Amino acid sequence: xxxxxxxxxxxxxxxxxxxxxxxxxxxxxxxxxxxxxxxxxxxxxxxxxxxxxxxxxxxxxxxxxxxxxxxxxxxxxxxxxxxxxxxxxxxxxxxxxxxxxxxxxxxxxxxxxxxxxxxxxxxxxxxxxxxxxxxxxxxxxxxxxxxxxxxxxxxxxxxxxxxxxxxxxxxxxxxxxxxxxxxxxxxxxxxxxxxxxxxxxxxxxxxxxxxxxxxxxxxxxxxxxxxxxxxxxxxxxxxxxxxxxxxxxxxxxxxxxxxxxxxxxxxxxxxxxxxxxxxxxxxxxxxxxxxxxxxxxxxxxxxxxxxxxxxxxxxxxxxxxxxxxxxxxxxxxxxxxxxxxxxxxxxxxxxxxxxxxxxxxxxxxxxx
Amino acid sequence: xxxxxxxxxxxxxxxxxxxxxxxxxxxxxxxxxxxxxxxxxxxxxxxxxxxxxxxxxxxxxxxxxxxxxxxxxxxxxxxxxxxxxxxxxxxxxxxxxxxxxxxxxxxxxxxxxxxxxxxxxxxxxxxxxxxxxxxxxxxxxxxxxxxxxxxxxxxxxxxxxxxxxxxxxxxxxxxxxxxxxxxxxxxxxxxxxxxxxxxxxxxxxxxxxxxxxxxxxxxxxxxxxxxxxxxxxxxxxxxxxxxxxxxxxxxxxxxxxxxxxxxxxxxxxxxxxxxxxxxxxxxxxxxxxxxxxxxxxxxxxxxxxxxxxxxxxxxxxx
Numbered sequence: 010x011x012x013x014x015x016x017x018x019x020x021x022x023x024x025x026x027x028x029x030x031x032x033x034x035x036x037x038x039x040x041x042x043x044x045x046x047x048x049x050x051x052x053x054x055x056x057x058x059x060x061x062x063x064x065x066x067x068x069x070x071x072x073x074x075x076x077x078x079x080x081x082x083x084x085x086x087x088x089x090x091x092x093x094x095x096x097x098x099x100x101x102x103x104x105x106x107x108x109x110x111x112x113x114x115x116x117x118x119x120x121x122x123x124x125x126x127x128x129x130x131x132x133x134x135x136x137x138x139x140x141x142x143x144x145x146x147x148x149x150x151x152x153x154x155x156x157x158x159x160x161x162x163x164x165x166x167x168x169x170x171x172x173x174x175x176x177x178x179x180x181x182x183x184x185x186x187x188x189x190x191x192x193x194x195x196x197x198x199x200x201x202x203x204x205x206x207x208x209x210x211x212x213x214x215x216x217x218x219x220x221x222x223x224x225x226x227x228x229x230x231x232x233x234x235x236x237x238x239x240x241x242x243x244x245x246x247x248x249x250x251x252x253x254x255x256x257x258x259x260x261x262x263x264x265x266x267x268x269x270x271x272x273x274x275x276x277x278x279x280x281x282x283x284x285x286x287x288x289x290x291x292x293x294x295x296x297x298x299x300x301x302x303x304x305x306x307x308x309x310x311x312x313x314x315x316x317x318x319x320x321x322x323x324x325x326x327x328x329x330x331x332x333x334x335x336x337x338x339x340x341x342x343x344x345x346x347x348x349x350x351x352x353x354x355x356x357x358x359x360x361x362x363x364x365x366x367x368x369x370x371x372x373x374x375x376x377x
Numbered sequence: 378x379x380x381x382x383x384x385x386x387x388x389x390x391x392x393x394x395x396x397x398x399x400x401x402x403x404x405x406x407x408x409x410x411x412x413x414x415x416x417x418x419x420x421x422x423x424x425x426x427x428x429x430x431x432x433x434x435x436x437x438x439x440x441x442x443x444x445x446x447x448x449x450x451x452x453x454x455x456x457x458x459x460x461x462x463x464x465x466x467x468x469x470x471x472x473x474x475x476x477x478x479x480x481x482x483x484x485x486x487x488x489x490x491x492x493x494x495x496x497x498x499x500x501x502x503x504x505x506x507x508x509x510x511x512x513x514x515x516x517x518x519x520x521x522x523x524x525x526x527x528x529x530x531x532x533x534x535x536x537x538x539x540x541x542x543x544x545x546x547x548x549x550x551x552x553x554x555x556x557x558x559x560x561x562x563x564x565x566x567x568x569x570x571x572x573x574x575x576x577x578x579x580x581x582x583x584x585x586x587x588x589x590x591x592x593x594x595x596x597x598x599x600x601x602x603x604x605x606x607x608x609x610x611x612x613x614x615x616x617x618x619x620x621x622x623x624x625x626x627x628x629x630x631x632x633x634x635x636x637x638x639x640x641x642x643x644x645x646x647x648x649x650x651x652x653x654x655x656x657x658x659x660x661x662x663x664x665x666x667x668x669x670x671x672x673x674x675x676x677x678x679x680x681x682x683x684x685x686x687x688x689x690x691x692x693x694x695x
Contacts, residue, residue, distance in 0.1 A: 111596035
């Protein structure tokens, strides 16, 4: 049972504030992912929880106890580093046993614990090897084993699979998930990879320039991004963003982007919903590529557009469509649009449209 | 895996091999000369042209370790017959070994050699130990004026040591440190420390911080992390630094000559003082020099694996 709570954390590096009034409560057994670009403060936050970095203001509570003044060794937390940090002069066994040697465990118990965790991680046959003889994936398993072996209160992971190649990363991602489900421990995981975040997290914390942008389940941050930053950071391919104007035309609402003579048709209820949420700084519409619907022949509600660059991605294509002065990216079946210059018809799926205040970037919370 | 090489690269490679061979011969020539002279009969030592093939003998070493005087008349044949083999060699040279009662009087060489060992070993241990801690501090912590301090440490090496020899001598005499082991050790530690700090800082900087951070999170104090993780990782650097410090202390001549004359005198100023009056005895001097070369050679040989870099590196992914 481990809950972690961050209250009003502030951190400066010299004159630069890298964490701004950060508040976060992490439940027992929860898998939290801190997601953001490099320099957003996510790793600093993690290191502050571990005790490798001091905080200038605020409290870090582990099970209700303030620990911000405790040394790393006294917080009973384990950490996996991006570089794995396996001690090169020790065997795999000694590496995993190292945290236990700091306790008063008998050598028989140490041996038992190490072999048990090695079995779970499927590295039992590597125990006598030196880290330099291991593959990247095995190094990472050893690093996780070293973190898990003394059953810490919580597990911190700093881009643990960022140094692996793509295929191995996918494998290890699944393995980390499997371990978490099996072993169950409060985990805080730092990454810049939104796919890792989506696939692993119970809740994602999206950070940008030292501020938390949004905290939510993967589905929440994907379906209801709180602002333009989250909207564009989560999801691949990236969401289309365009300044838009809304008009009331003959019983239907129209949303115009790129200054086209006619707008995309939306249900009339949009007008009422938008009126309730004044976009003082102008209106921006966000639409993921799968929300841009494409047809070869004309149909009611569809607008004639011209295709530009086509990126074939195997199971689907990403097609750039010229809509007025804007380029909207649409996701189509593979080969559906034959080539650049082809005339097709497109519309925006109203149910997949997001509306933001242009100036503040905040979501208006309007969904159809 | 052999990389593809062009014929010009092969030719260049051969030239490089020849150049290395020539350089090796040039560097080894004086060592060969000392070693061969140490085993030569006295009269062949300065023969012109130089003798290359001769029957080696250990008489120079016997002379090196004993006190002798020139004999006025030839030795009594009965005494000669009763003498052990090494004493006969001395009689053969027209000298006799000095004795107190039945005990052979040893020369000063073993004492001087011992002094060299004491001073070099202790000063090396101190210089490398202090240098390692200092370098760790500079490498891992934010220190106000770090660059200035490091430069200041290095600046102690900017004067040639001989320049400060006279003032040092006067100071040492005033506090009674001249001709003492401790005095010489302090001097050598002071001299080697700047070098040790700089060299070790380079090695410390290369040890990733994450190692200690992992140990800190795993329940160890910083001191424990230093001894359990940093020191083993720094073994290569410590060995290299120790070899350099040992060689410097072992070979140091100027300060040893000025600061010591009897009790604490080391081998470097002692060996040439044995040239003495009359004809210099080159074979005995060569024997003393030859033995003097051995500790450094042995020390370096023992640490050779650590001097090869990259043995323990490569377990961190960047």
